[in-house]
Amino acid sequence: MIKFLDVGYLINCRHKIKQEDKLVVTSCVLKVIRHKIEKGLHLFLENFEIIRDFVKKYYSTMSGKRRRRSPKEITEEIAQHLELKGYADIAFLFRAIARYYIRDLEEHTEKTLLQLSSKVSPINYIVYLRNYFKKQNNYLVFPDKVVDSIRKELQQNNIEIAEIDDKELWLDLDSGTDREDRYQLLCIEKYMRNNGTPEARLLTTDHRLPDTAQPFENIKVKVVDCQA
Amino acid sequence: MAGEAAVTVGLGAFVEEYSTQRVNELTHLYRRLQELRRRILQEVEEKAGEDVAEIVSNIVTAIQRYAPEIEETLAELRRLGADPVKASLESAVEEYAEVLRLDIPVGGGKTLEDLLYESRDEVLDKLHEIMMALYMEYVEINETCDRGCPPEAAQKLEKLSTLELATYIIYKLFQKQKIDKKTAVVALNEIVDKILSE
Numbered sequence: 001m002i003k004f005l006d007v008g009y010l011i012n013c014r015h016k017i018k019q020e021d022k023l024v025v026t027s028c029v030l031k032v033i034r035h036k037i038e039k040g041l042h043l044f045l046e047n048f049e050i051i052r053d054f055v056k057k058y059y060s061t062m063s064g065k066r067r068r069r070s071p072k073e074i075t076e077e078i079a080q081h082l083e084l085k086g087y088a089d090i091a092f093l094f095r096a097i098a099r100y101y102i103r104d105l106e107e108h109t110e111k112t113l114l115q116l117s118s119k120v121s122p123i124n125y126i127v128y129l130r131n132y133f134k135k136q137n138n139y140l141v142f143p144d145k146v147v148d149s150i151r152k153e154l155q156q157n158n159i160e161i162a163e164i165d166d167k168e169l170w171l172d173l174d175s176g177t178d179r180e181d182r183y184q185l186l187c188i189e190k191y192m193r194n195n196g197t198p199e200a201r202l203l204t205t206d207h208r209l210p211d212t213a214q215p216f217e218n219i220k221v222k223v224v225d226c227q228a
Numbered sequence: 229m230a231g232e233a234a235v236t237v238g239l240g241a242f243v244e245e246y247s248t249q250r251v252n253e254l255t256h257l258y259r260r261l262q263e264l265r266r267r268i269l270q271e272v273e274e275k276a277g278e279d280v281a282e283i284v285s286n287i288v289t290a291i292q293r294y295a296p297e298i299e300e301t302l303a304e305l306r307r308l309g310a311d312p313v314k315a316s317l318e319s320a321v322e323e324y325a326e327v328l329r330l331d332i333p334v335g336g337g338k339t340l341e342d343l344l345y346e347s348r349d350e351v352l353d354k355l356h357e358i359m360m361a362l363y364m365e366y367v368e369i370n371e372t373c374d375r376g377c378p379p380e381a382a383q384k385l386e387k388l389s390t391l392e393l394a395t396y397i398i399y400k401l402f403q404k405q406k407i408d409k410k411t412a413v414v415a416l417n418e419i420v421d422k423i424l425s426e
Contacts, residue, residue, distance in 0.1 A: 049353075052353065053348075056344070056345050056346075059345060060345040060346055064330075064331070064339065064341050064342070111367060111368075111371070112363065112364050112367050112368075115325060115367070116325055116328050116329050117329060121330055121341055123330075123341070123344045123345060123356075124328060124330065124360065127356055127357055127360045128360055128364070130357070131357065131360050131361045131364055131420075131424060132364070134421070134424045134425075135361075135364065135424045136424070136425065136426075137425075
């Protein structure tokens with residue numbers, strides 16, 4: 001059976017799925033990720049002082065040596081912390097950075113920040129990230145760099161990227177908090193229709209998605225918990 | 229015993245004395261540059277307001293006024309085989325790296341890192357941002373200029389150096405309470421934005 005992967009799955013999970021399954025990611029999913037990264041970046045730069053204060057408070061009780069860790073570990077921790085504080089959009093940006101190898105960012109970090117020491121102080125990392133995004137308006141191209149990295153990893157894992165002509169799909173949707181979820185489902189439905197696929201499964205980390213997917217009878221939603 | 233004495237005194241004497249003499253000559257010239265920098269900073273600081281653009285313009289004017297003396301020192305450094313721009317850049321990268329390791333003591337048994345986590349000092353936060361921004365830029369230019377600086381990198385370096393001097397002036401004005409915290413933060417914020425947009 002074809003298994004589709006949604007935005008949450010791509011950001012939170014590593015692909016440990018049996019090879020006999022055909023895995024597909026629609027271009028709509030990548031479009032949603034791009035949009036969410038753009039939004040997360042905008043909010044991160046706008047709320048930088050607040051985020052820095054979170055980081056200060058969170059790590060201030062630890063001693064210097066104990067708070068130092070790899071950039072990926074810090075990114076993961078900050079993402080969790082931001083989610084708890086209700087900054088889900090910025091947390092999404094941090095999750096993507098923690099999960100994927102975004103070449104330009106990783107190479108830049110290696111050449112600059114990691115030259116100071118192999119384990120990084122979170123306050124240095126958060127300031128470094130802010131400067132990296134602001135540097136020569138890097139934030140304008142960063143969402144595309146994230147999507148490119150995801151595409152590359154999907155290709156390496158033999159996961160099909162289905163390009164969907166989504167022009168009407170997005171426009172036809174009325175606004176609502178689940179607009180992006182319905183959009184992803186409509187894209188899957190269109191793929192199935194075009195390819196004569198009678199039934200498919202959608203893997204997600206979003207516990208609300210089964211409700212949103214109810215009208216789509218041929219798409220069976222499976223919620224997985226990759227962070228557990 | 230006498231043989232051992234002769235060896236320990238004589239061995240490496242020429243090379244050591246020769247290189248020490250060269251290092252002393254170079255140090256003397258770098259000190260002269262440092263002295264000129266102090267005079268420029270003092271001059272700009274005395275008539276500085278809180279406007280970053282005005283401070284930058286005053287720095288440029290003061291540097292132009294001291295240009296003959298600076299050039300003379302640079303010529304002597306070059307005569308001794310030194311590359312003053314390359315040396316300054318490398319030393320700046322090293323010094324920023326040292327400070328950004330955050331383990332330097334700042335008094336009271338605390339390090340700069342402790343201060344950054346514990347204090348809610350906006351000026352310190354802005355200075356940290358500026359130091360990180362300059363470090364990031366200098367590392368990049370140092371790599372580009374490894375075998376000769378292309379004109380655009382040299383131009384960028386010139387602008388960054390001026391912004392670095394402007395940072396120092398704002399910081400001094402704040403320390404001497406000639407400008408308040410809010411004004412200092414606004415000015416430093418403007419500087420970090422300029423550094424990153426270069």
